[in-house]
Amino acid sequence: MHKIAVLTSGGDSPGMNAAIRSVVRTCAYMNVECMAIYRGYQGMIEGDFVAMNARSVNNIINKGGTILKSARCEDFKTPEGRKKAHEQLVQAGISGFVVIGGDGSFTGATIFNKEYDFPVIGIPGTIDNDIFGTRYTLGFDTALNTVVDAIDKIRDTASSHNRLFFVEVMGRDVGHIALNAGVAAGAEEILIPEENLGLDRLLESLRRSKKTGKSSSIVVVAEGDKTGKNVFELKEYVEEHLPIYDVRVSVLGHMQRGGPPSAFDRVLASRMGVKAVEALIAGKTNLMVGIIDNEIVLTPIAEAIKGHTKIDRELVRVSDIMTI
Amino acid sequence: MHKIAVLTSGGDSPGMNAAIRSVVRTCAYMNVECMAIYRGYQGMIEGDFVAMNARSVNNIINKGGTILKSARCEDFKTPEGRKKAHEQLVQAGISGFVVIGGDGSFTGATIFNKEYDFPVIGIPGTIDNDIFGTRYTLGFDTALNTVVDAIDKIRDTASSHNRLFFVEVMGRDVGHIALNAGVAAGAEEILIPEENLGLDRLLESLRRSKKTGKSSSIVVVAEGDKTGKNVFELKEYVEEHLPIYDVRVSVLGHMQRGGPPSAFDRVLASRMGVKAVEALIAGKTNLMVGIIDNEIVLTPIAEAIKGHTKIDRELVRVSDIMTI
Amino acid sequence: MHKIAVLTSGGDSPGMNAAIRSVVRTCAYMNVECMAIYRGYQGMIEGDFVAMNARSVNNIINKGGTILKSARCEDFKTPEGRKKAHEQLVQAGISGFVVIGGDGSFTGATIFNKEYDFPVIGIPGTIDNDIFGTRYTLGFDTALNTVVDAIDKIRDTASSHNRLFFVEVMGRDVGHIALNAGVAAGAEEILIPEENLGLDRLLESLRRSKKTGKSSSIVVVAEGDKTGKNVFELKEYVEEHLPIYDVRVSVLGHMQRGGPPSAFDRVLASRMGVKAVEALIAGKTNLMVGIIDNEIVLTPIAEAIKGHTKIDRELVRVSDIMTI
Amino acid sequence: MHKIAVLTSGGDSPGMNAAIRSVVRTCAYMNVECMAIYRGYQGMIEGDFVAMNARSVNNIINKGGTILKSARCEDFKTPEGRKKAHEQLVQAGISGFVVIGGDGSFTGATIFNKEYDFPVIGIPGTIDNDIFGTRYTLGFDTALNTVVDAIDKIRDTASSHNRLFFVEVMGRDVGHIALNAGVAAGAEEILIPEENLGLDRLLESLRRSKKTGKSSSIVVVAEGDKTGKNVFELKEYVEEHLPIYDVRVSVLGHMQRGGPPSAFDRVLASRMGVKAVEALIAGKTNLMVGIIDNEIVLTPIAEAIKGHTKIDRELVRVSDIMTI
Known part of the structure; x- marks a missing residue:
């Protein structure tokens, strides 16, 4: 050689x-x-x-x-x-x-x-x-830190307005980034392809979350997740069925791939x-x-x-x- | 008092x-x-x-x-x-x-x-x-730093793949964030509501950019800009008229509002x-x-x-x- | 319970x-x-x-x-x-x-x-x-990232001036932070309590480093290391025996314990x-x-x-x- | 030309x-x-x-x-x-x-x-x-952000232990970095060459600070400041005269010069x-x-x-x- x-x-x-x-x-x-x-x-x-x-x-x-x-x-x-x-x-x-x-x-x-x-x-x-x-x-570790840092920032504005955010993260067909970043960012719910939570259970979970006195919520969604057709439809579905929530969407995108x-x-x-x-x-x-x-x-x-x-x-x- | x-x-x-x-x-x-x-x-x-x-x-x-x-x-x-x-x-x-x-x-x-x-x-x-x-x-200053940090990360992946990115940033009806962040991030083009560049001149600029030997490009787009209907249509338009480019879109979203x-x-x-x-x-x-x-x-x-x-x-x- | x-x-x-x-x-x-x-x-x-x-x-x-x-x-x-x-x-x-x-x-x-x-x-x-x-x-992982980020910054100025830096990091009696951060920051030499490099071998290594064309050098020193009495004496020793080097010291201190x-x-x-x-x-x-x-x-x-x-x-x- | x-x-x-x-x-x-x-x-x-x-x-x-x-x-x-x-x-x-x-x-x-x-x-x-x-x-602006970020980290550990920190920052003969970073980091006291606070007034200020219920304190010291001979002597002086305080020193050093x-x-x-x-x-x-x-x-x-x-x-x- x-x-x-x-x-x-x-x-x-x-x-x-x-x-x-x-x-x-x-x-x-x-x-x-x-x-x-x-x-x-x-x-x-x-x-x-x-x-x-x-x-x-x-x-x-x-x-x-x-x-x-x-x-x-x-x-x-x-x-x-x-x-x-x-x-x-x-x-x-x-x-x-x-x-x-x-x-x-x-x-x-x-x-x-x-x-x-x-x-x-x-x-x-x-x-x-x-x-x-x-x-x-x-x-993987770098991307997790990038995602968590971004969600920390989104949390600031979510908390200030008592809002619900769907944050879509990368990961292709698997939910590793979503699951780990979700836990690390203290997400209220994590949607991954490996688990079929279903829309009904999502609503249930969000209702419960509101009742326990949480003032804002972050739902981390893996890009490969199939709970809704996509994160924008998730938003519409939740706004329709849980009008109590003011919902926003954030797709983190390619910044997840870069950085030192x-x-x-x-x-x-x-x-x-x-x-x-x-x-x-x-x-x-x-x-x-x-x-x-x-x-x-x-x-x-x-x-x-x-x-x-x-x-x-x-x-x-x-x-x-x-x-x- | x-x-x-x-x-x-x-x-x-x-x-x-x-x-x-x-x-x-x-x-x-x-x-x-x-x-x-x-x-x-x-x-x-x-x-x-x-x-x-x-x-x-x-x-x-x-x-x-x-x-x-x-x-x-x-x-x-x-x-x-x-x-x-x-x-x-x-x-x-x-x-x-x-x-x-x-x-x-x-x-x-x-x-x-x-x-x-x-x-x-x-x-x-x-x-x-x-x-x-x-x-x-x-x-404003904090948001600028957040935006520029995100574009730095996107630049890493853009450079690695010789891609063109449209990055949409906040700013409501004005282009202050886009203009300042665009200059700070070294964007190849900046689209702001105050300037009507027009689609033709955008294509022209991108063609010239390619000729000068730039291997990747970042176009920063103010959310209030009217050059295209929105950033996704810009992507389609450019891909159609400049197939040489592999185009991606990133909408930075609410993370721009948060952080220390x-x-x-x-x-x-x-x-x-x-x-x-x-x-x-x-x-x-x-x-x-x-x-x-x-x-x-x-x-x-x-x-x-x-x-x-x-x-x-x-x-x-x-x-x-x-x-x- | x-x-x-x-x-x-x-x-x-x-x-x-x-x-x-x-x-x-x-x-x-x-x-x-x-x-x-x-x-x-x-x-x-x-x-x-x-x-x-x-x-x-x-x-x-x-x-x-x-x-x-x-x-x-x-x-x-x-x-x-x-x-x-x-x-x-x-x-x-x-x-x-x-x-x-x-x-x-x-x-x-x-x-x-x-x-x-x-x-x-x-x-x-x-x-x-x-x-x-x-x-x-x-x-530990957070501290490593803090240390590496600080050394990245020090590297900027070290490279600009062709300087040698001794950077002291925490770790009590052990060299885990120093070793991992040293590798991650691309340090030219890492001094840890578990290894007795000795002053002579340090000089040898620095001489070799200079010969191979490196324009600047970072030496990461665990606080528990015993190669020199402390990092300031290391500096004096090297300046005396290798006058070719312009040496600086940085003790990172308690910022290593904090942060998100x-x-x-x-x-x-x-x-x-x-x-x-x-x-x-x-x-x-x-x-x-x-x-x-x-x-x-x-x-x-x-x-x-x-x-x-x-x-x-x-x-x-x-x-x-x-x-x- | x-x-x-x-x-x-x-x-x-x-x-x-x-x-x-x-x-x-x-x-x-x-x-x-x-x-x-x-x-x-x-x-x-x-x-x-x-x-x-x-x-x-x-x-x-x-x-x-x-x-x-x-x-x-x-x-x-x-x-x-x-x-x-x-x-x-x-x-x-x-x-x-x-x-x-x-x-x-x-x-x-x-x-x-x-x-x-x-x-x-x-x-x-x-x-x-x-x-x-x-x-x-x-x-200047970048250095300020670097200093403030470092002090934010030091604050974490200062607060956890009710400690007093003297943090020395750069600035040669002037106190611009110290003053601005001190205000931005919420320092309890700022020592700059342009003001002669004097050791007595520093003690006075620290005593008052303790009385008002502050659990920790950060004193930012410009490298050109002349209140004490240097930041380490300041520490000794305060420990001697205000034994209520557990004092630590951090000299931020050359990392202040680097970074994006x-x-x-x-x-x-x-x-x-x-x-x-x-x-x-x-x-x-x-x-x-x-x-x-x-x-x-x-x-x-x-x-x-x-x-x-x-x-x-x-x-x-x-x-x-x-x-x-």
Whole structure:
């Protein structure tokens, strides 16, 4: 393993730069050459490579986004695209790569690995925390803090006016961000795809909340939740059936993906980058780096893709108790 | 002037608590009694009063929202409502009040003043900075920082994907937040109600922006802007006419109203509260406290209501130059 | 178990209020009365108790410090003091308490438990992460983010002037804050009590750092580190032996203890509070709540006091690699 | 004026990068070439110049520090040094420069201007706000927010333990940061060089503060204050004479200089940069850009150097009232 490449792929998340830095510096430490691939698999196909040394990644550990850019790439889904990518890698003398991204990025990597027996290691970078084989994905902790900070601000104005807010947060098909941020922000109700609360029980809960003397309410809604058609219809439904409430909606949107990574995500990224390079050097392949029980571990990418993370039942119960 | 009341009215803004604290402590310092009126004019009508002393406002200078709650009040728009309010004030021995709020709140105050010759002083509390007679309204600086921080985060993800973002910010009919936040966040284009850029010129600008090698773009849109019907239609229009762009929308929403006030807003609130109480004690009435040329000054409320703030032409020009 | 009390003791940490809230609300949920004890064991001895209900803890989940106040208490170290405390608890009908604090607080609790067979459960609240039986103490994650944010700021000015900074961080006898914050902030060197780097190796490392082209350097120093007598002597030593460096010192101090708790600490506090109350109701005693492998678990307080946390060797290695 | 140079000099401050960006982009907009000079006057003497275009300053508006680096330069204080600098400028075809810095930097610029009749314009960049001819220096607003945020955190722990904190803040010989941050953070006492409170009156004030029922106290101390020899001696003095207080000290240090600039500082920097370039193009010289009454104005550098800013008496009075 003389030359390792690193790329980011799919949606960006805070901590990706810290992981890039870690891969690059670990290569330098191990005396292995390192190449950056720009714009994900698209850049791989186009040979958009740049040699990196330890100083190339100065002052990026605290930056959101990814300095290598990211992109979704249709061409890499075709055999022709992957063939070109392989040619580019071979031509550049690259003998393995680390891909930082999510599900889709790993699927591409593992197909590529099978076709060309090319060593690949994945690092899970997404704010959604929806990847099997790791307790935390890179960016999840930062996104939680961003969401909670935003809801704290919304709470100020909600309390001042005795209002009910529906706050929609990211998370694709899963409710990890919603559940954790909801508990952390003291939300009165949390709507996640994994639980079908139903509109009737939502109304019931809001009625009870009003009775217990709460002067304002925050309902955190995962973007994948199906209780209402969407958060705006939820608002209309509640206003119709509970006219006592003055309801507002806030969709937090893409700010959840950015910002300087939290201390937790920076440490996690640094640890994962070391493990990824060590695995490649040790001749391992087709694995994803994860953190389980605070140990950095490796899981077959195939399992990571197939498996599903589960919502934390204990935390759902904690949430129920807290909203009394 | 033996007893002064203080209330917050209309939409809340960061710094209101700091202003309440200042009014209460200035009363204590001047040996004047102070009463808090809860829930704005509604609480005035209902006699929802609580006596305050210097310690009642401990640890609130850094809190967003308003501990006195706020509300819009239809009853105060009727002579009957104002009659009841007057009776409550008289009964409680209150001989003047300070109202912290915006246009609507001041209109109510000045009508009340005329009908009952009751001393009133206004403090402009709104994030929109749309009040004549003051260079800065309470909360404007904090809201700017909140907006700019959010756009910084969006920029991270925009840069990583070479995307165009339309970011809608608050400001009611005026573009002060959009213009200032747009310049501060390095927006490529700023759409404000005071300027009719038009869709064609927007496209032109975006085309030019792409040509100059910018890899991502942020367009800040004031909620009152009329360039498109709304920010979502802007997105569709641009995607149709400039398919080169991958466009996203983010509506920042109510988080802009909350959060701990900035240093600037806390100092401003402290200064304004002192001036308001001093004015009442000096027998003045029907005036609004403002800051002009860094001096705390008084303007007749009638003028504050009638006048219009103007967009800063120099800053529009600075924005044009910066986006080259 | 009809009535449970809760107190905070020793140094405060972010997340204590979230834990108080959780204890109070879990009691309400379980139909158990809850009493707050103010000012730690001192308040216990003086009977400074206040009944709490679910609404008593509104809007505190995001506040640093502790609304119950804390204090170190000499009287509780004496049999007489504990006797008084026991009388107060019995008189108030309290049949068990949850103490949120560190080592010293737990020692007091366990002695009290032995003398009076009084049910006690501990929740580890300290930023130092130095308590055995839990992977994370309450407040550690928040403190890390505070420290890293401060070092990010210092880095700005260090880079602008090519300076070397020694930044002293808290942590008592252990280096957990220093090690984690150092990795997260990209420190060039980290000095912790668990490793004896020695002055010579520090100079060596700084010389190498300069040679590799780094334009500025941050050295994070744990307050318990013994490499130099203190951080100011370190500065003098380095300036004398490496005059090439322009050295500055920053002692971060007590700001590390405050601020709104991070999302992680708020979730952790909520989970721990539930477990603590459940344990008391289930008749358990003399246990500390902790989090291990992401499960909320119970450890005998005796073990928690005796045991020692170890520095994470893998993270020390990651740090070495990152600073190449 | 075909080619303009820009440099940063002296201590760095947040907003310097935003000002560099503004100078560079205004040059591009005006079709004037722009050169960056690295490391202040030292780089000028050494000819450390780099050509800049509009894209060279992408994504720096939100970065603390200065991408051009800064340095204090002894050589520029000598005629020989300035001669070399002039030769370098002439050789590079530079016909005027904008220097962003403080007092010392302006002194150098104006001497250089006299000797070589070389056009210079200054932009006041320092957190201390100690420059005559401008109401606000670049970085002052950001530093205030940083200080106030830190004191908010210290307040959390002060309140939890009923402690007294002396918090030392920057500001060189003047008390602007201390006074404004003290008011904004709700400090119980503010010690500034412009006022000689004296140790006796400090004790008196602290005694009164305790009597009024305040549970904790923050005293903000300007680094230039002379009430005690330093903040640590203040602590000892108070502990000796007021043993009722448990006193702690916090010296905020260099973190006050860094961090992303506030919205205010970014807008100010953008406006000042435009004005500076316009002035050079218009043939003006030896002037400093400032903001007075919200207008961007020009003041002779000679006056800026000689003049002294005054402490705001009204704000001192507001502070007195607030601490009742």
